[in-house]
Amino acid sequence: MAAGVVLALALGTWAPHLGSSLRLDETLTRWVVQDGLADALDRGVRFQSQPAYYTFVWLWTRLAGTSELALRLPSLLFALGACFAMARLGTRWTRDAECGVLAMVVLVSTALVFRESTDARPYMLGLLVLTELAIAVDRWVEQGRWRDAVWVGVLGAVLPHIHLFFVLALPALALHVALRSGGSAKPAQFWGIVGLLGVGGLAYLPVLQTLLTRSGDYSFAPEPGWGALFQVFVWVPPVAGLLGGLCVAGIGGRSLTDAAAGHQDDAAPRIGRNALLVLAVWALLPLGLLFAVSTLSEGSIFLARYLIVSLPAVALLYAIALRQIPSAPARLSALVLIGLAAWATQTRPVDDFRGAAIAVNRFVAGDAATPVLVATGLIETQHEAWLRDPAAADYLQAPMHTYPLEGDVITLPRQFPGPEIGRSIVGPVLSAKRPFAVIEWSGNGARVLSGVRREAEAAGYRSTLPGGFGNVRVALFRPTGPGATAR
Numbered sequence: 112m113a114a115g116v117v118l119a120l121a122l123g124t125w126a127p128h129l130g131s132s133l134r135l136d137e138t139l140t141r142w143v144v145q146d147g148l149a150d151a152l153d154r155g156v157r158f159q160s161q162p163a164y165y166t167f168v169w170l171w172t173r174l175a176g177t178s179e180l181a182l183r184l185p186s187l188l189f190a191l192g193a194c195f196a197m198a199r200l201g202t203r204w205t206r207d208a209e210c211g212v213l214a215m216v217v218l219v220s221t222a223l224v225f226r227e228s229t230d231a232r233p234y235m236l237g238l239l240v241l242t243e244l245a246i247a248v249d250r251w252v253e254q255g256r257w258r259d260a261v262w263v264g265v266l267g268a269v270l271p272h273i274h275l276f277f278v279l280a281l282p283a284l285a286l287h288v289a290l291r292s293g294g295s296a297k298p299a300q301f302w303g304i305v306g307l308l309g310v311g312g313l314a315y316l317p318v319l320q321t322l323l324t325r326s327g328d329y330s331f332a333p334e335p336g337w338g339a340l341f342q343v344f345v346w347v348p349p350v351a352g353l354l355g356g357l358c359v360a361g362i363g364g365r366s367l368t369d370a371a372a373g374h375q376d377d378a379a380p381r382i383g384r385n386a387l388l389v390l391a392v393w394a395l396l397p398l399g400l401l402f403a404v405s406t407l408s409e410g411s412i413f414l415a416r417y418l419i420v421s422l423p424a425v426a427l428l429y430a431i432a433l434r435q436i437p438s439a440p441a442r443l444s445a446l447v448l449i450g451l452a453a454w455a456t457q458t459r460p461v462d463d464f465r466g467a468a469i470a471v472n473r474f475v476a477g478d479a480a481t482p483v484l485v486a487t488g489l490i491e492t493q494h495e496a497w498l499r500d501p502a503a504a505d506y507l508q509a510p511m512h513t514y515p516l517e518g519d520v521i522t523l524p525r526q527f528p529g530p531e532i533g534r535s536i537v538g539p540v541l542s543a544k545r546p547f548a549v550i551e552w553s554g555n556g557a558r559v560l561s562g563v564r565r566e567a568e569a570a571g572y573r574s575t576l577p578g579g580f581g582n583v584r585v586a587l588f589r590p591t592g593p594g595a596t597a598r
Contacts, residue, residue: 268311
């Protein structure tokens with residue numbers, strides 16, 4: 112039944128998005144891997160800081176190509192792998208197979224897994240590796256085998272190369288080792304793990320240096336309020352399942368005290384205090400650190416997708432709560448409700464660069480001299496040095512490499528009016544009295560189109576706004592009056 116819920120959600124809500132237009136960050140993935148392996152490694156370090164993921168994607172695309180489906184399919188498969196690994200992790204940590212199954216269903220129902228399962232980004236690979244790492248850690252502590260120790264070291268060393276924030280789970284896993292082993296871990300194996308983690312850390316230093324150099328470029332999220340701490344892990348599907356399951360149990364005449372009395376079909380596992388402590392640290396440490404950095408410093412990095420690192424712990428905590436529902440039929444109804452709630456509530460943002468490119472190319476009609484002003488909204492476009500750097504031009508126009516534009520493509524800053532370079536670009540275009548187009552991605556606070564429209568209308572242009580592209584906005588401008596070039 113649980114596997115059916117997972118596969119139904121994957122086929123019914125994930126798979127239909129595989130062929131849609133790539134979103135902004137996904138076009139960056141395609142740009143990173145579109146040339147040779149050396150270019151992919153260099154771009155993966157300099158621009159995206161996830162070299163292990165891009166090395167994999169480069170190898171994958173040599174076989175599968177760079178279509179939307181090809182780029183996204185690995186994330187869907189990684190997401191499925193992570194969900195089934197969650198079942199194994201939950202079973203190991205609670206010693207209860209049903210609790211593991213419930214954790215798997217909770218994980219598959221989350222909005223984060225829904226969105227990232229069809230995104231050509233590193234988060235589902237990171238989730239799979241992290242979950243497998245937690246399983247390997249528990250197995251090593253329990254059995255003390257060298258092969259498990261080596262697997263722990265390898266997975267832990269690779270983790271930051273997939274995404275740095277996944278290492279925020281390592282303190283919780285270290286705590287798990289300390290509490291489970293009681294200091295009895297084999298020293299040679301322990302130091303072998305430390306050595307492998309050290310090698311992974313040393314290999315990450317070039318990426319870390321780039322991150323520190325560009326630290327100001329990663330602050331594009333709004334500063335979180337205190338309410339975010341209480342809302343971010345409140346997920347509709349498992350909450351609906353928990354409430355619905357308790358209601359069904361009540362209607363059936365069962366209570367939590369019945370389960371506590373030890374009825375065989377109701378007996379929930381006894382979760383030890385140490386296990387709950389580890390899960391609490393795993394869930395709350397990344398949340399607290401991201402919140403603290405975002406509120407106490409100038410950089411805000413409080414984004415839901417960065418908290419994917421906490422998903423396994425939070426999913427297992429929800430599963431433990433669901434397991435307390437005092438009858439097997441009521442828990443089954445909870446599982447069904449979780450799947451239905453996930454089906455009904457999950458939505459995916461739309462960045463239809465493909466449709467926008469078609470509309471603009473129809474307008475340009477093959478005229479290579481027609482200006483096409485593009486504001487991709489990338490945070491780096493707020494810096495004039497990036498806009499003037501020819502080496503950065505390809506990166507800033509990544510969506511246009513995926514969905515090519517006809518005309519004379521020019522990158523705008525993410526705000527207009529804003530940096531002086533914006534006026535130096537727009538001014539000559541307006542004075543030329545010829546048609547031009549603007550494409551803006553507005554997903555993270557970029558605001559260009561309204562300012563350009565205001566100045567263009569003052570200069571005698573009329574505009575049309577073809578819609579239906581989600582966060583991508585398009586405006587087509589035609590001059591009016593004497594001296595205007597018509598189209």
